Amino acid sequence: MDEIIDQNLEYIIHEIIDDAIFINVVSNRETVICPYCDTPSSKVHSHYERSLQDLPIQGLKVRVILNNKKMFCNNPGCNHTTFAESFDFLNFKATKTKRLENKIIKISMNVSSLTATDLLSKKAPYFLAKLPLKSKISY
Numbered sequence: 001m002d003e004i005i006d007q008n009l010e011y012i013i014h015e016i017i018d019d020a021i022f023i024n025v026v027s028n029r030e031t032v033i034c035p036y037c038d039t040p041s042s043k044v045h046s047h048y049e050r051s052l053q054d055l056p057i058q059g060l061k062v063r064v065i066l067n068n069k070k071m072f073c074n075n076p077g078c079n080h081t082t083f084a085e086s087f088d089f090l091n092f093k094a095t096k097t098k099r100l101e102n103k104i105i106k107i108s109m110n111v112s113s114l115t116a117t118d119l120l121s122k123k124a125p126y127f128l129a130k131l132p133l134k135s136k137i138s139y
């Protein structure tokens, strides 16, 4: 990977299947902060697997298989008994990494400006040519 996605993630194993690379990672963070009350917790409730799309590597689609922790919140004053570990590179409940989402937005913005250019240079004059002569003159 050209940049480390998160300092707390540990690489376990990877596998290439067809045109995709599956990278299994686990968080090595011992203490996780409850997002609801900001209290640190180190008591793991359970683990669950998340499949995340990331930026492609050398033409391969990238799937990050994240072993996500679910933690207990020890704070009796908190209205949540458990919470999931969250990461800076991911939006809440996202299935794509933030950097992939940003790339998609960038590409789609380029595509729409190309489409706009195309519409203005080709389709618009064609459309104008179809108009009756009088409406062309009135411009």
Ligand SMILES: [Zn+2]
Binding pocket: 034, 035, 036, 037, 038, 039, 073, 074, 075, 078, 079, 080
């Ligand atoms: Zn809490």
